[in-house]
Amino acid sequence: MTHFLSLLLLGSALLAGPVAASVFAQAVAPAAKLVVDSPRLKSGEPMHKDFTPDGRNVSPAMTWSNVPEGTKAFAVVCADFGAGLPPPWVHWVIYNIPGTAKGLPEAVPIDPAVPMPAAIAGATQGLNGWKRAIYRGPAPPVGTTHVYYFTVYALDADLKLKPNLTRAELLDAMKGHILGQGDVVPVYERRVPRTAE
């Protein structure tokens, strides 16, 4: 009898399993994995100095794929979780990127008088850790390697967010709208200067 009941319960669980799993998935489904890439940034590899104050200090080009269906806009944040009081130190915040965009070009303008490239027309920059609505690249102390998270968010709506949002304000505004996210995570270390500071 006991054996029979066990088989019955097991059968019930097998029948109910797919339904329960589906409900569970809806409750905790992580955002779809957006595939983020960059012509000149690779996860785990050193950034080129062009994207730092040791070079031109321009923003890197980025691309994304596996975009979730229904994506209407994108946002990108670059942050260093090894700095900041409290962390992270934010290097870049850009949002209102149209859902048709396939990525970001290199050297997004830092002058508001210069229009955004056509492919990302309407894109808006938020405030970084220096309270400037522009990209500023990494400049860690000499001899320390820091990690930089370039995170891309796919959103289900064009939220038409106002300019100058901080990262925290952006994350708050995006709550409930993130269909997927992905990142590329390069590192950077400054070399020993050739002349003493």
Next chain:
Amino acid sequence: MSETPRVISRRDLLRTASAVGAAAVAGGGEAAAQAPAAAATPAAAAAAAARPREAYETLTAREADMLEAIVARLIPSDANGPGAIEARAAHYIDRSLAGALHAEIDAYRAGFAAFDRYCRMSRGKPFVELPPGDQDSVLIDVESGAATGTGAGFAGSSAAFFTMVKQHTWQGMFGDPYYGGNADFVGWDLLGYPGVRTMVTAADQQRLERNQLPPNHRSAYDFDGFNKATARGGHDHDHGPGPMPDDPTDDLAQVHPYEQGELTHGD
């Protein structure tokens, strides 16, 4: 994206510099009404270099070129009116370095050398040859302290050099023209400062409140009440710097994180 990329936004400049205007010994008689010595863009600067310009007394030609290009980006000429070039802020600094600011001449010389090295190392060109956008980018990196640690050789933080140049540029823009800057009262006109007055009538006060009081364009030293003998000179190279405005970039968050003195490591 409404935030200006300029190192000092016109908005911040006007907000804080208005305090200078209110406090400045004002007026306007001794402004050197000479043509701008350099233009705000590299192309114009190159053209300007081809024509005679007023001599610099303390700085080398190369330092003067850099300083003119820097002040042109700090307070550019735009739709709001003339900027630091027209105010002769660079000449004010040059002359002051032979006088009241003489103690800072070494900081200027070392700073210019490091600044030049930083531009060449990071952007591949001298500052004066960079397009305005790249010039702004360089200045932002110097202002934030991010140029420190590059091997350019800034003494301490690059931000210290930036702050020094910026403060003196403001003095040259908004100080009394008696001291050699604020030529033609362009700084006070930019602020809407009507000038020093020894007497203000009720009618003047009412016009001032309506923002309709025309500037008198007179230096404080045009009034007998101000004694040039006790003003520590002016054109005799013994002049003092003008009033110092509050610094809008004092906000700690605008300084590079590892230069805030509170972090054990940077970003």
